[in-house]
Amino acid sequence: MNGLNKWFGRGWLSACYLFLYLPIAALVIYSFNDSPIPNLWRGFTLQWYTQLPEDRELLAGFWLSIKIAFFTACGSVVLGTLAAFALVKYRRFPGRTLFSGMVSAPLVMPEVIIGLSLLLTLVSVQRMVGVPERGMLTIWMGHMLLGLAYATVVIQARLRDLNPQLEEAAMDLGARPWQVFTLVTLPMIAQSLLSAWLLTFTLSLDDVVLSAFLSGPGATTMPQVIFSRARLGLSPSINAVATLVVLVVAIAVAFASWLIARHERERQREMAEAYRS
């Protein structure tokens, strides 16, 4: 690459990263702004943070969101592992095309359509049998659909890269299929399970459209509260919440990448040792 090209490249990259991070920086900085108008800097304060624990509506939404996100992440990883396993290991089974289509379709299908179709189905079922009421359970069902799709993609990518000879070797040594899975396959894909869990957790924690369609009275998630306030205009309390979210995500991602880096180093050391002996 010649000199001009190199500087142009660096400039373009910096501008794009600036564009990506500018809104996040603004949210964080203005969360410390001592002014009810979030855009006009007046001085440093922590008042928006100290007010958060008194915000009943937001707090209730937060706990509901955490619960739903936890169950969504767990459920998505379990079903996603099964789906990824089916897609990678079983090349042929009846309805495979339909299956792979259904797995990846929620990734691109607009959420309003998924939300509407689930809501109308729910209402139809409700009229026939009386259950389920709209609330936490139904929001979870909706989030599971998105979570399953994302988890499958992440786990599938890892499963495809695995060396099948390791599993074959275990089987030759007399391991039963379940043992092969828990003792050989599972430890090798553990890292992708962790990233799938984290990804589906944050997805569920952030979702507003599906929740809006599927929630009932008395079940309002945190994004729904934020969304309804953001529609009305700017509010400093949202900036404070946003800053906390950014902080938690940054810590989680840093921790996960540290884990992955450590795992990678260990693997390379073990491989080097194996070659030496």
Next chain:
Amino acid sequence: MKLATRLHALARGRSAVIGLPYLWLFAFFLLPFLVVLKISVSEMETVHFKDLITFKDGTLQFAIQLRNYLFIAEDDLYFKTYLSSLKYSAIATGLCLFFGYPFAYFMARARPTVQPALLLLVMLPFWTSLLLRVYAWKGLLSDHGWAHTLITGLGLDHGLVALGLIASPGQLLNSPFSLVLGMSYTYLPFMVLPLYANLAKMDLRLLEAAADLGATAWVAFWKVTVPLSKAGIIAGSMLVFIPCVGELVIPELLGGPQTLMIGRVMWDEMFSNNDWPMASAVAVVMVLLIIVPLALFSKYQAEAQEARR
């Protein structure tokens, strides 16, 4: 006994691995679409929908209503809404490609040691809340916001007025401009990541060969790099375009009254007008509109997978 052994066989191994996610997706994804299709041709009665097929007085009666679809076809508002949804999504996709292609290109050509860090920096905003990042633009574009100060300071807002993206200078929020900006910002990583994956695995010897045959760097870029990244361009464009068409949150927070988006219209039919059959019909037409790009997308994905083997 036979049933018990069957259940036992089902509970383990292959059938469970395939069956569980299969059933889940069937019940919560495919079936709901059929329900929407059914409701879109039903007539709304006070509480229940009319049964589609009834057997009364010895004759079969069909009550399939195409009224909703006819209404969509005739009413100017729906046509305009679909058109403007497609238009704004296309503009956002174009902007993402324009800024995202060089972004992915320079990322893929950066030193291998810094590439993981660059990649992580693109993923990080994707992990933080979309809703909060869209909300942040509301602040940036309103009076005294950083972006507002920058754009009006440089006088760029007069250009935006000339392009028809904002109504008057200084009025950045709640306009086609803020809508398109919000969508491009949100979906930029969706464009960059597939493009990066594609460009990073390109065989650089092809460029050397092009140079040996006398191509300048620019010609080699257009005749070798760009055609080879076609799959990445298509995948990225689909990943941006399709969710934009049905977007609800961004138009609600950043779009103004004159920016018609189909997701919002469907929402209004559902929750403000309580016209479920109409909302369903709007959804069905929306699915039909995006099924063509979706089919193209999965075709290219399948081809890319084949090529990898």
